[in-house]
Amino acid sequence: MTAVLALDIGGTTFAAAVVDATGAVLARRELPVGPDPTATLGVLVRELAVPGLTGAGIGSAGPVDPVRGTVSPVNIPAWRGFPLTATVSGLLGGLPVALAGDAQCMALGEWWRGARGEDTRVLLGVVVSTGVGGGLVVDGVPYLGPTGNAGHIGHMPSPALPGDAGAEPCPCGGTGCVETIASGTSMARWALAGGWRPAPGAGRDARALAASARAGDPVAVAAFDRAARALAGALLSAAALCDVDRVVIGGGVAAAGETLLGPLRRAVAAGAGMGFLRRLTVEPTALGRDAGLYGAAALALHPPAALTREESLPLHPLDAF
The missing domain is CATH 3.30.420.40 (ATPase, nucleotide binding domain)
Structure with missing residues (x-):
């Protein structure tokens, strides 16, 4: 064996x-x-x-x-x-x-053992967790790029979002990366600065933020909506460049389920202009963690x-x- x-x-x-x-x-x-x-x-x-x-x-x-x-x-x-x-x-x-x-391994794992769909030719896997990463699988082959780093959508510049004062520095050394808005760490930090107060006994992290959003806390809901819009911009850019069929979302923040995926799908649909972008599907990983x-x-x-x-x-x- x-x-x-x-x-x-x-x-x-x-x-x-x-x-x-x-x-x-x-x-x-x-x-x-x-x-x-x-x-x-x-x-x-x-x-x-x-x-x-x-x-x-x-x-x-x-x-x-x-x-x-x-x-x-x-x-x-x-x-x-x-x-x-x-x-x-x-x-x-x-x-x-x-x-x-x-994220490349997450995408490859989804292709091999997950529910990738029989018609999928190009799959983009996205990990939303402490950071934001991505990986592409094309016809069953992971596309790694010349340096092995293809798919880093978390370090693409984020589109300007209404109400934001300006781009934040990113731990990678850049400024205004998607990760500075859509990672679990960034979401919780933004919500705390905006007045979010976790429930008694809860943490101050993305898991507690998701619980607050499900309970209707307006700042928590806004944090997920803001993250979804930033992620949607990155997904649509990647799809326009690589003609992606399917996006699979994994990572700790993806455990929030529809709290993240709902606004993300709406933002993708709102931003998809060309016909081939409107065929893009966004789903949670079938394999979880x-x-x-x-x-x-x-x-x-x-x-x-x-x-x-x-x-x-x-x-x-x-x-x-």
Whole structure:
């Protein structure tokens, strides 16, 4: 039996799973990043390094450099040019390790094991969490780009929104990125500055903000509407450029469900001018929090760099797997 280790490296949580070639999850664990992300990584890998693994796949918050095997996640300051591939390979006794962005892996996981739709040719996966990331899968092949960073819609400039005083600086070094409006962290910060007060005993994060929005709190509702409009602008720009069929939304903030997806779909519909943009669908991931793990497993089972395009088509459990 072929099995690989899949790792999902987020800004808040690290997750890992052992996945076989059929897509069955044999073991799973996750931990908060904590003050020492390298130590957290070591704990996860050692716990799941079962005998018989043939390799590992990693989906990481970016930027990533798959050629060098390094990552510099915006929301993990301790990792700048961190040799993630070599570190994981060393922990696994030298096994091969494949690396891609976390949203790219989420998109690939959705293509492989999710409800991508039979007519989908171009799928855009978007992670809305501590940050905002994206990834493209074209005809079953993840499009990584020359540097491995294709799909970073969170760091596209956000359209000007009515009532906003001006563009905010982004942790990436830019100004006015979509992430400064639509990430869970940014949404909660904006709402708190606007007078939102979480319910007694609740946190001050996007989860508490979603609960307030569902209860009708006007500032919380406005925060989700504002985020949806920023995201819609990025999705429509990506769709206009790449002729995307389907957008799949994942990440912690996507757990808000229709609180986010409702205004997002309305904003996409309102902004879609050309006919081919009006065919764009926006759905939550069918795989929930495990979409990135499935994609990381797919990377390890069929590393894109080691395959021709023909060998990679189509990446689907009924065909390639």
